[in-house]
Amino acid sequence: MQLVIGNKNYSSWSMRPWVLAREAGISFDEVQLKFDDDGRPRGIDRYGVAGRVPVLLIDGEPVWDSLAICETLAERFPEKQLWPADPRARQVARSICAEMHSGFQALRGAMPMNIRGRHPGKGMTPESRRDIERVVAIWASCRERFGGGGPLLFGRFGIADAYYAPVVTRFQTYAVALSPAAQAYCDAVLALRAVREWMDAARRESEFVPGDEPYASGHR
């Protein structure tokens, strides 16, 4: 299996399946394509038909889109319990991942993922604040209802945590003030070995992608 990803500093979509597979101990070969200035991954046409990262190649066949990759991994590795085993918890996990997949446009636009960047206070608009409040409410509800078995959304690690991991890094980059409970969840995500590995690699990257750097100064 190969996982084609973009820049680790910027590509929130790539981070999700990568963190999922790595943390769950599913082995894969990483293929990294760097973004051009227009945000298009250089060389993607060889792999994906949708022209975007991430792409998972299984026996050479492409599966694209982070959510489809996560569902496909969950199906192929049932023993890893990437979705919660409890049916009610599983449906909530699916719902909040789908919500993240198609929503939170204001948060994405105003606070793009930028792991090595530090822009405290930037990007806080009424709309992004509403998105943040919804994220925090989702976390609180999952932790309260299903989080008894550990520090993560459904206790143990799963797709939902991988899905919200990029948001955790955004809260760090933009220094979003959080309640103690929300901060504790962020800390638990940041302590995951796969998340640390991804973020360390992101900090070592030097490429600058203008479209993901609305708050940078001194560049072009």
Next chain:
Amino acid sequence: MLLVIGNKNYSSWSLRPWIALKMLGVPFDEKRIALRRAETKAEILRYSAAGHVPILRDGDTVVWDSLAILEYLAERHPQLWPADRAQRAKARAISAEMHSGFPHLREHMSMNTRKRYPGQGRTPEVLAEIARIDAIWSEAKGPFLFGNFTAADAMYAPVVLRFRTYEVEVRKKSYRDAMLALPAMREWVEAAEREPESIPELDLYG
């Protein structure tokens, strides 16, 4: 089982689980909440804190978001995805692509079942997205994308109606025609045409 949906004329997200349930032959109650009215938000929040339709309530299980509902239904009715593993992965990929993508099409060719806006909304970005959909559809095995009706067809059903409204031509006319001929699709369209509400800001071109 209760499916909470928005206006049939406008709510593309609602059509997806609705048509999947109809095609599965699963009986369900429908709660329609007219969108963009003063009381809309409060009504939706009675069913889900996410604040968006569609929402499925099945006993004490609440599932929100069209794609999550389809996966929930597929757990109980596996025929909702292709039986072949590789085909199923592909069906999930194009469904997820539709779920998070095609922003220009959504903006400039929003679903408006009863209207006809031939030629409208065709910005360069929209045309590129139409070309991508045309490419996906042109691989349809027939009559539907993966032979029998699957969740992928449910995800693309609103696009079929958009292309009808905006009179967008595609190469695989047989796919569009098969979708429009479904009794469930006709039922949705007829209900949309009878809806009394109109939302001026969603009637993009008059």
